[in-house]
Amino acid sequence: MKAQPGRPWPAPLASIRSARRFGLLLLVTFCPAAVQAADAVSSIPVKWSTAEPALDPASPNWLRHPATTVSVYPQVGVPPVATQAGAATVKVRAQYGARTVALHLEWTDDKPAQDRGVGRFADGAAVQWPMRYGSGTALPYIGMGHGGTPVALWFWRGDGSVETLAAEGFGTLSAQAPDGVKAKGVWKDGTWRVVFVRAHSVPGEHRASIAPAKLGLVPVAFAIWSGDAAERNGLKRLSAWQVLRFEKGKVDAAYEKQLGELAVSGDAGRGKRLMSEKGCAACHSFPANAAQPRIGPDLTYAGGIHSASYLHESLLEPSRVVVPGKGYFMEQDGKRTSLMPPFTGTETERNDILVYLMSLRGQP
Numbered sequence: 001m002k003a004q005p006g007r008p009w010p011a012p013l014a015s016i017r018s019a020r021r022f023g024l025l026l027l028v029t030f031c032p033a034a035v036q037a038a039d040a041v042s043s044i045p046v047k048w049s050t051a052e053p054a055l056d057p058a059s060p061n062w063l064r065h066p067a068t069t070v071s072v073y074p075q076v077g078v079p080p081v082a083t084q085a086g087a088a089t090v091k092v093r094a095q096y097g098a099r100t101v102a103l104h105l106e107w108t109d110d111k112p113a114q115d116r117g118v119g120r121f122a123d124g125a126a127v128q129w130p131m132r133y134g135s136g137t138a139l140p141y142i143g144m145g146h147g148g149t150p151v152a153l154w155f156w157r158g159d160g161s162v163e164t165l166a167a168e169g170f171g172t173l174s175a176q177a178p179d180g181v182k183a184k185g186v187w188k189d190g191t192w193r194v195v196f197v198r199a200h201s202v203p204g205e206h207r208a209s210i211a212p213a214k215l216g217l218v219p220v221a222f223a224i225w226s227g228d229a230a231e232r233n234g235l236k237r238l239s240a241w242q243v244l245r246f247e248k249g250k251v252d253a254a255y256e257k258q259l260g261e262l263a264v265s266g267d268a269g270r271g272k273r274l275m276s277e278k279g280c281a282a283c284h285s286f287p288a289n290a291a292q293p294r295i296g297p298d299l300t301y302a303g304g305i306h307s308a309s310y311l312h313e314s315l316l317e318p319s320r321v322v323v324p325g326k327g328y329f330m331e332q333d334g335k336r337t338s339l340m341p342p343f344t345g346t347e348t349e350r351n352d353i354l355v356y357l358m359s360l361r362g363q364p
């Protein structure tokens, strides 16, 4: 059975309904008490334009197009963690021409921070791309990739600079030779608007290869930094993986299915109780857990930044992607093993926990 867009969603997940769902997502109700969960993946349309997209963020060519709202959440998985509480949103527009692809990001910020210096930090925005993607290829860990599964990044700062970077997990960020990305930011009336433009593909290693014609779908993620709040490096807000959908691209049906694949239904209330009964609350912080332990990553925004399939995998195979926080893993012969025991329990219990995790977006 397919998800019915018009159908009322039962509490407590009704709020999630406002998050735009990606393609085929999550469905199937086995029992009447079950709730369905949507994950945080949006489909962002990329408009085709016969002229190449404009670098000027104030161009009417940008502003006349509707934007997709993407939530960004404080990075709390790996210390040092962001101290600003709560989600923010970034409005995303995207266009492409025969040669270039461009992204227009817009977010509110009362006061621009444009200089860098001792104790001063500039505002920033980053676009993160998986270096490899497509049917059968797993997405990199949202926190800048993981071992063997790298990401490419474009990093704009309020002082006007833009850099090309690559990473294979937190703490592995490395500058790359420029890949030709251009970025321009304009702050006006409490709003930053920033455009990134680059050729679809450029030669060389460690570059984002954006192939509109091949798959029609390209995963992408975003992060923003507020310089006034002393945000820099890992102190930032980040989104879940989103999917760019190129207007004239030929969508690879297998890849579309993979990106929207996991069907979960469960009871979030029961999932919350199971977090204590199954020992998760002994290691993880989340709003309903008064103890706030830090043995594993804080899960306060788990449903905002992680896909359902990643959370599913985290439960069953914790060592498949090991979050590289200090004290989160053991290392032997270069191989990292998570300190988290794999989930043991029934499938119903697992789904209840998954639905609860997917509902976690910072709310109490």
Ligand code: HEC
Pocket (backbone or CB within 6 Å): 077, 275, 278, 279, 280, 281, 282, 283, 284, 295, 296, 297, 299, 302, 311, 314, 315, 318, 319, 321, 322, 323, 324, 327, 328, 329, 338, 339, 340, 341, 343, 353, 357
């Ligand atoms: C002994 C402590 C411990 C217990 C018990 C534990 N975890 Fe974990 N968990 C960790 C550690 C450490 C990590 C980070 C290493 C890794 O990636 O597995 C982690 C990672 C995770 C992640 C990925 C988080 C991210 O930011 O990527 C999720 C989700 C998660 N755990 C959920 C659970 C759930 C649900 C339970 C209970 C069924 C549980 N954990 C039980 C220690 C624990």
